Amino acid sequence: MAKLKHGFKGERSIILPPFVVEELKTEILSKELYITDLGYYPQAKFHFRERTSKESMQYILIYCVEGEGWFTLYNQKHTVRQFQFFILPKGHAHSYGSNADRPWTIYWLHFDGEHARLFAEGFDKPSDVSPSLNSRIEERIDLFDEIFNTLSKGYSKNNLIYVTTSLFHFLGSIKFLGEYRENARTTDKNQKIIDVAIHYMRENIERKVTLQEMAEHAGLSSSRFSFLFQQQTGYPPLKYLNQLKIQKACHYLDFTDMKVNQISPKLGFEDAFYFTRIFTKIMGSSPTDYRAKKKG
Numbered sequence: 001m002a003k004l005k006h007g008f009k010g011e012r013s014i015i016l017p018p019f020v021v022e023e024l025k026t027e028i029l030s031k032e033l034y035i036t037d038l039g040y041y042p043q044a045k046f047h048f049r050e051r052t053s054k055e056s057m058q059y060i061l062i063y064c065v066e067g068e069g070w071f072t073l074y075n076q077k078h079t080v081r082q083f084q085f086f087i088l089p090k091g092h093a094h095s096y097g098s099n100a101d102r103p104w105t106i107y108w109l110h111f112d113g114e115h116a117r118l119f120a121e122g123f124d125k126p127s128d129v130s131p132s133l134n135s136r137i138e139e140r141i142d143l144f145d146e147i148f149n150t151l152s153k154g155y156s157k158n159n160l161i162y163v164t165t166s167l168f169h170f171l172g173s174i175k176f177l178g179e180y181r182e183n184a185r186t187t188d189k190n191q192k193i194i195d196v197a198i199h200y201m202r203e204n205i206e207r208k209v210t211l212q213e214m215a216e217h218a219g220l221s222s223s224r225f226s227f228l229f230q231q232q233t234g235y236p237p238l239k240y241l242n243q244l245k246i247q248k249a250c251h252y253l254d255f256t257d258m259k260v261n262q263i264s265p266k267l268g269f270e271d272a273f274y275f276t277r278i279f280t281k282i283m284g285s286s287p288t289d290y291r292a293k294k295k296g
Helices: 018-026 116-120 137-152 157-175 189-203 211-218 222-233 237-255 260-266 272-283 287-292
Strands: 012-015 034-041 048-051 059-066 069-073 076-080 084-088 094-098 105-112
Touching: 012 137, 012 237, 018 034, 018 157, 034 137, 034 157, 059 069, 059 116, 059 137, 059 157, 069 084, 076 084, 105 116, 105 137, 116 157, 137 157, 157 222, 189 211, 189 222, 189 237, 211 222, 211 237, 222 237, 237 260, 237 272, 237 287, 260 272, 260 287, 272 287
Parallel strands: none
Antiparallel strands: 012 034, 034 105, 048 094, 059 084, 059 105, 069 076, 069 094
């Protein structure tokens, strides 16, 4: 079977660092249900994954919006078609892949938590989410994108809480189709300032940015900006910036052939050893070990 080494055009994914997952496991709300990985693979020809029972550490939802694929669970193989989804239970060996002639386009996420099983039960076979007046497929995709985009802005406390509530909403929209309701986001003046700062970080992710620079962009003193940023996100600005840089580094490791000593200067790190140290501290493994891990 042909297998793709590096990615699909237009794909995107986020793998939460181990320290974030550990935090989610202990919070009152998120310990019930939390994300560990998520992504989008368009026309994923040659996509293939296989895991043993020991490697299957979370529930895995795959939502096919175009093309076809398949999965094997409990020694049974199932075909997955457009507008179908399935959820693989944790702790069970499985494999899945794309149809070679009609490659699937999928949204996927790995999740776990004390109540995760409740959302996964009954979906270990292909299940339909066919287009209809009330299916609200586009809104569900928008919700997935909102989860992804929120995480792409970093792992602040507010972001993680919002993602957790949105995950309940997203999985609930599938399990309880008739109960699907809209979700809205509100924000205050301080949060708008922080949103602007985070946008500035992301726009300048490939160079070295100072605290003073970020504070001036926000129109605040360095001390006031640092206080407000940590109050709103739970992290000092420069630490948050490093998390965004490492998130981008993960993207390069997952989807390109770039070497570590090529990635580090591209993200504003002058010293590759310092970059590796920061990466390992945040992700719990070295860049090389991270690249070797199975994902998706």
